Amino acid sequence: MDLKEVDALGPEVGAHWYYASKARAMRRFLGTSSGTRVLDVGAGSGFFSKHLLAHAGAQEAWCVDISYEAESEAREAGKVIRYLRAVEPVDADLVLLMDVLEHVDDDAGLLREYAAKVPAGGRFLVTVPAFQCLWSAHDTFLGHKRRYTLAQLERTVRSAGLEIEHSAYYFGLVLPIAAALRLAQRSHQQGQAPKSQMRAHHPLVNRILKSLCSMELPLLRFNRVGGLTIFCVARKP
Template identity: 50%
Template structure:
């Protein structure tokens, strides 16, 4: 996840509806696939890796992010987690790219580099922001290059030699609200001014949004229409 958003939410990140819902989505999508060793590319605060180490049978994780000041190591529930500035040899069962590809100018070449390094059978879980028409100052603030459609992400995944296994939009139930908000921003002020849309909501609002996303977890893999995020679980075959 982006470190800029970590700075905004601070210690409350695990309770924020957006991140808590995405973590539960991640856990549900990967299900019973092998995830003993996780490689988290562009990990930032390592929120999702830490969640998996705490809530699944995953045993260790390597977090890769150029923003780290130096290489370091820690533990989560007694399980090792490594923080690295540069890519190092690591045979992972599961690779996470949680909102990473949208930051990369040549997304396909970037992803292909890691696909070629890892063995057949490795799973990749990729999320990216959805729909270019939702572009706003939030994307400018986070230094995004683009937003994606489901078809667009699948094309990148296939180009890199991966076989998609699950692909869908997430945050579909809150999509109408987000769309109205973005349209209102465009009418009211400069929508391209760099500004994060991520805020700490009133506890009641946050609770309600979490409940809405919890409902979506039951049918999310069937959503090919719309959402705020595009999700793809793919495998190197």
């Protein structure tokens, strides 16, 4: 999770429809083999690692992010979680890159770098924002380089030497809402400084959006049409 969005949402970030739904989709997409030792690249607050430690089978996690001022160690659900600025090769069986690749120039190179740090058989869960046509001031504010189509992400993952297990779009039911809002905002934000579009909603709105996203979960792996986010699970051969 980007630390800029933590600042925008505050301590209730886990209740926000977007992050609550994304965490549930992460677990659904990974299936029963969600991993016991997690390497979380570009982890920010460590939200997704913490979720796996608290709600899945993960037993320890390494969160890596160059934005950390110092390295530290904490506990989540009684399990060790380490916050590091860099990591040496580690015996992780799950590598998370949750909205990371869009921040770097060489996305395949970053994947190759971390594939070299984990044993063969390690799984990778990658998420990225979808569709360049949805580019907005929010992307600029977060320092994104690009948005992806499903085919583009799959090519990137394969070019890093990973084998794709499955990939799909998510947040498909809220895609029309988001697209309409972003088109409307473009006409009002000309010349303004980029800013985050992430904000807390009225509880009723938050609940409705969560419900829409929950409706997608049973068919999550089969959505190759469209959504706000792309999920991809791959494995190091």
